[in-house]
Amino acid sequence: MNPVNYLYLAALLFTIGAIGVLIRRNAIIVFMCIELMLNACNLTFVAFSRMHGNLDGQIIAFFTMVVAAAEVVVGLAIIVSLFRTRHSASVDDASLMKL
Amino acid sequence: MNTENLIALLVAAPLLGAAVLLCGGRALDRVGHLLGTLLAAVSFVIAVVLFSDLVGKSPHDRTLTQHLFSWVPVEGFQADVSFQLDQLSMTFVLLITGVGTLIHMYSIGYMEHDERRRRFFGYLNLFLAAMLLLVLADNYLLLYVGWEGVGLASYLLIGFWQHKPSAATAAKKAFLVNRVGDMGLSIAIMIMFSTFGTFAFKPVFDSVGDTSQGKLTAIGLTLLLAACGKSAQVPLQSWLGDAMEGPTPVSALIHAATMVTAGVYLIVRSGVIFNGAPDAQLATAVVGAVTLMFGAIVGCAKDDIKKALAGSTMSQIGYMVLAAGLGPVGYVFAIMHLVTHGFFKAGLFLGAGSVMHGMNDEVDMRRYGALRKYMPITFATFTLAYLAIIGFPGLSGFFSKDKIIEAAFAKGGTEGWILGITAVVGAAVTAFYMTRIMLMTFFGEKRWVPDEQGNEPHPHEAPSSMTIPMLVLAVGSVFAGGIFSLGDRFLKWLEPVTGHTEGHSPISTGAITGATVACMLIGMGVAWVMYGRRDVPALAPRGSLLTRAARRDLLQDDFNHVVLVRGGEHLTRSLVYVDHTLVDGVVNGTAASVGGLSGRLRKLQNGYVRSYAVSMFGGAAVIIAATLLMRAV
């Protein structure tokens, strides 16, 4: 098997995640889709790391994870406070700049 | 002291009067009329001094010039404020200042009870100054200044009683019609400038021979247009009748001494140009002939004494223009008739003013009658002027009008016959309408009625400040023509300026004179049959179609109203609409469509994050596609 297939898989996952972002209204699920896209990127980095024979790709994937973790923390906090004010987790309900 | 330097004073004296009277406050109210009259008289005295100086010189050396300053010096364009006094100007100056001064005097009495008398005299002075500037200018542009100045002064005077809407409208009409004429004068000046490079009299006249007849005809016709406006010739005559809205001395001034004579002056002054343009000359003669009949017919039908006299003026000016259109044969006689007309027409108007003065400002002749007993002096002077205007043998009008008729026949050919017969018939009609005025005003039963306030008129003779000018003018009406004709004095006086050729009419002079006198007597007789023998009805009978048309100025006003006024109103209204909807609409439409487009685009900004995400994602896809394509290429 050609390791390039990992890349194809990553592309597929990324696209699925992107479509998810576009069609789902629940902020939490949208967020999960973003995580899916990030993971797809990570897979790419790891696959490239293997192809090029150095660890830089893995390092970047590692940093991505850290950033993703931070992002999740803040993002979920935003969702929670959004839910508190609007009693809804729908991204469509947050279409106005003010309440 | 050099007499040339006096020329400017001629203009300056009344101009100063106008400035002082119009700018000075109420403090001058009590002496304003005296000051105005005095300055007019000063001008007259200067004119007499200059006249005696001119008479003392040899006939071909009788031209004085005075250069004041350079007015508009622009590269290739030189307009100066400088004056030229020759025999032609001198004649006019004497007439203007002389008759003008008399009218000033008359106005002292006539306007006694008007609270704005000071301003009236200011305007009168302005009128004199403008008219003097007109006849003294040595170039067409300065003449134009006087020309428009006369228009302004007439505007102010005709509309003097501004609180009357009819007066304001008449004033506006006079100015506007005159402006159409002015258009002709300015085009004439422009053609002169582009042809000769100058518009001063002397160089233009000197180089007339170097240019084509077409150019001269163009100049002549445009000058004729100008003259038509100022002298109330068909087709620009409509303002004259309405101009009677002004106080009566104004009518006298406009009709006798100033304004309407300006057109004749212009044509005679430009005689050299007209001589080189026979077509323009013929047009001038035709305009004169048409107007003389037009005015006479209108004069027959009017019941308003001033409007009847206005028709008469139109007709008499028609004679002058006809004469001027005949070329060197007629120039002198045009001016001679102008001067005699100045006397008797002023006399007639002042007489009419005197009548109105005694009759509570009533102007309808059907409300007069039998006034000869109440106003003997007015009756006497009016009668003399009347005999003069109808050309009664021996009085002024006889000499001058007769010469014009002779000259018209002398034109020769069919034109000569047509013009001559028109002039003769005109004399008959003149006799008719003037006799009609006399009979209706001074003879018959008294027909006056109380005015709207119930005041019974008490006809009385006017004060001496009014009667003295009338007497002086009456003397002039009687003797001027005779004195001028005696030994062809007037002819010899003017000939160096205008030139003169003796006309040879196909029929003998005596026959013409006889025919004219006969026609005059017929006219008088018909009038006597219609108005002397029978009682004059207090209400005008319906009359024939021609009478009714003549009462309405031969429908010319109606034509103007329908075509120009109505048409103009529609034009401006539709243009205002076009400006608002089309010109502005295109701009506003552009703005609206941009706004509409923004409105559409705004809908894309719906606030939904997911919508934005789609666009972002789509954008990313496009960028990738572009990158791939770039690599592929």
Next chain:
Amino acid sequence: MTLAAYSTSTGEAFQFWVLGTVAVLGALGTILMRRAVHSALCLAGTMIVLAVFYLANGAYFLGIVQIIVYTGAIMMLFLFVVMLVGVTAADSLKETIKGQRWLAALCGVGFGVLLLAGIANASLKQFDGLSDANAQGNVQGLAALIFTKYVFAFEITGALLITAAVGAMVLTHRERTERPRTQRELSEQRVREGKHVPPLPAPGVYARHNAVDVAGLLPDGTPSELTVNKTLRARGQIRDVSSKALNDLKALEQRSAERLDRPEEASK
């Protein structure tokens, strides 16, 4: 570099095809499941599969971190928030923005095709393998890079994490701006407003059910929703005990009693 390096072992290929299918299904499940909990579980599955792939690609450290941090911590955090937020209308799959789904599908498919085409076109001839890089051990190799070449990035991510923690606290924390009202004040307010002076009525008691979700009946037989906890009210989980429903229930019991031949109960 040899040609052999272009392909992996058969075992890995087998693993790829099986687990790859699972990962894609998991991803699809994430975006298609109606309930957030199910989506989260599907995503967790995909992530575990990815962890396996990391391991297979020689990224041992990342594989473990993926399981511990992502599947263990982040996904649990997700589940926690899902519980907190509860079930909302947002879970509906019905599209509300006109044309959004079509555009999304178009963009997504187009993007995916372009991405795949791009990878297909790329000249990915090189395949070195990690045997050299991982010679000292994968973790040691990473550590060497992190603390030398990427030390600044590393420090900055540290700062980022702290900031994120503080940020989350700031965002979710609500400052109490006024003193909580005492019971006395609350009762005074109730008296002033003149309604429900006594405590709220208790929910109805019906012997056969957990009665907390059953509204108490007013004297005329209609249920009073005031008697039920407001959370249940908001969720629409009140049990209907109007007289009609009770009659239906009675009829049902009677039918079952007849079938079970227990006439004594039926006649009761």
Next chain:
Amino acid sequence: MSFPLLTATAALPAVGAIATAAVPAKQRTAAKWLALLFSLGTLVFAAVIAARFDPGGNQFQLTESHAWITDFGVRYELGVDGIGVALIALTALLMPFVILAGWHDADPQETGSSRWRPTQGFFALILAVEAMVIVSFEATDVFVFYIFFEAMLIPMYFLIGGFGDRAGPHGEKEAATQRSYAAVKFLLYNLVGGLIMLAAVIGLYVVAGNFSLQEIVAARANGSLHMATSTERLLFLGFFFAFAVKAPLWPLHTWLPNAMGEATAPVAVLITAVVDKVGTFAMLRFCLQLFPNASKWATPAILVLALISIVYGALLAVGQRDIKRLVAYASISHFGFIIMGIFAMTSQGQSGATLYMVNHGISTAALMLVAGFLISRRGSRLIADYGGVQKVAPVLAGTFLIGGLATLSLPGLAPFVSEFLVLVGTFTRYPVIGIIATIGIVLAALYTLVLYQRTMTGPVKPSTEGIADLRVRELAVVVPLIGVLIFLGVYPKPLTDMVNPAVQHTLSDVHKKDPKPEVEAAHK
């Protein structure tokens, strides 16, 4: 280095604007006097310029030149020719009267608003406009000119939109809506023009490499700078469009009636008598001198547009019901004459056009300010609301008539000289256009006299009763203006002497000679 007279003349009102704006809120009267003082000071400086200017000397005099943005070859270059001096004099002359006429226009109780220090703002804005206009007349660097040409819009926008008559026919709210519409329209029109001009200015830089008018003209003259025909035409059109909007030329004129109608009379005078003159001035200075060939190429079309402006503006003036809009349309007609004179390319036409700019400024100021005094007494701009004013306020009516007579170019008043020169200058080269343009003479009489008749004559209307005659302050505005009108009508020589050499320079730059008269005159 000599005293920078031109800079000082422009800087003085600018300083005045700042000083006036800084006057404390309560000291409104002090602000007015301060503004008046500065405008008078500027007038003195302008007089010094006129005195120091030598008509027989170089084309541009009193020049100043400093490096400014060296990277783009922009220099701060000032200089005046006779035309510039005449227009600077006009601007400086009119300003004290504008300020004096608008003495109470921005008093808070008059405007009925509680805006922050409206009086200080009003006079400061007027002085700011004056400063910018003067720089525009002085600039010989295209870039410097462009900056001030555009910057003028800002204070003008606030003057139009912020200050209006006390109440329109439909109440204060409607009036405010109309005002802001007019102000925005003014701004948009002129900005679009300016934008196109900016493109042309940049294009000019690309072609010529610098912005200096004198250098470009010299380079074109000695052949070192060659412009392709199409380039020159495009650049010319870019410049001309902006100036035609400003001037304004049909069909780009519709902003003017709105702006003049809604603004107060002094601001309306500022627009038409001063600011718009920058447009016609710039045609003469920049369009003709920078792009002589393109100017000649475009002349027929421009003359036709100017002719349409003359007749169309006059006809629309006849149809107006609003005094101020009537004056605005009359101005459009007059601007048609000015543009016609410029593009007739004869000495008479261009001298006439320059005189026309000055005379039109003064005559419109006289007419408009008196109209403003009348409007301020009744609060209505509609002609139909007046009648018989001459009975109750004869001096007002008299001065209004003189202003009107100047507008219809009565001989003896200044505008006649210029109008006639323009007509003659046009006629010698384009007889048909010259003749058609004389229709404008008749129409001018029509709209002026109709206006006078409807407002001033006739029986006194109830709404007109009790109108006070002109006060001392108002007389102090009107009488000097009328004096200047009469003086320049009788003795325009000082002005023509100054303008003639400049016109000859321009004409020689365009390589045009006056047509010779058909018959070489026999005089002299």
